[in-house]
Amino acid sequence: MTHQPGLPAKVAVLGAGSWGTTFAKVVADAHPQIQVSLWARRAEVAKEINEFHLNSQYLRDLRLPENLAASADVAAVLADAPLVVLAVPAQSLRAQLQAFRPLLAPGAVVVSLMKGLERGTDARMSQVISEELQLPQERIAVISGPNLAMEIARKEPTASVVACTDPEVAQWIAAVCTASYFRPYTNTDVVGVEIGGIVKNVIALSVGICDGKHMGDNTKASVITRGLAETTRLAVSLGAEAETMAGLAGLGDLVATCASPLSRNHTAGRLLGEGLTLDEVNQRMTQTAEGIKSGRAVLDLATQMGVEMPITEAVVAVLEGSLSVEELAPRLLTRELKSEGGQQL
């Protein structure tokens, strides 16, 4: 472990959207002695948090704790913070990190809350962090699981996974974010935890489309189950443990996202299923639905790894306009007939 054990005096959270603000609230609720500093791109968001303890655009009337303060000055937020948590849209991360790099405190551990894959490079967010901040693996962690921000902000009991190649670092982060309503487990399978969070967004788009087309529960359960199988194939090809996909960051997150009307990916899919164009859906979405942009990167990565992902392929075809939502359903489960057994994933 490369840093002092024990709780940090300060935690920096960059990104004051739904999940960044909620995660900052989790840490602040858990440890009133920690100063939680939240970076907001827009000064008016920081002002509302500081003056009224609200982030009304993302968390409506939910009151934020007194030990959570916000600023639009990223240097002030990062100063002396041994733990830095990132929650910006995945496609914007690399450019952001280039600005953050000189401001990072020496020895700081960086945590990704993001569930997207970078288009063009097909890089996971932990890889982007490693490349842009030049940090060793033991100073990079990811947090993922069935974590719909609004439910957590309302203090509804939720479990999650903190993953880092160094188990002590994962345990340290887990201690920082363990609240009465938030229970993190630890894992060293960073790849598996990240892939689970990324691909479930694409599968949730397809389940949303099924909902928009008024398809039934057999169809949705079939897509979710086979969606988990293709997620597992990709994850294992990248060196992850298949077991991780049966846990909170795999199955758990997939079920939450595919079932919940709170999910932005599920909502975007439903709107597509109801007949809106992708442009119309994008105009309606006020928050980040990562699957829309990450779908293409997931498919490119799968192709590169020689992994079949028929559901992802069909969703990307819809997003790119080469398949209609009417044609999607028959394409969702199209692989040659085979056994379902473990070796046949």
Ligand SMILES: NC(=O)c1ccc[n+]([C@@H]2O[C@H](COP(=O)([O-])OP(=O)(O)OC[C@H]3O[C@@H](n4cnc5c(N)ncnc54)[C@H](O)[C@@H]3O)[C@@H](O)[C@H]2O)c1
């Ligand atoms: N909301 C959730 O329930 C949830 C849960 C788990 C993981 N996540 C993941 O967390 C990440 C952030 O999601 P979110 O829900 O907080 O998104 P959001 O849309 O609610 O907020 C995104 C934040 O990033 C800022 N932002 C937008 N474009 C930016 C840019 N180009 N550069 C810098 N900042 C920019 C926005 O102003 C906003 O503060 C995503 O990868 C998402 O998949 C979200």
Ligand SMILES: O=P(O)(O)OC[C@H](O)CO
């Ligand atoms: O709203 P979504 O679709 O981005 O999903 C949010 C979380 O990732 C659920 O775990």
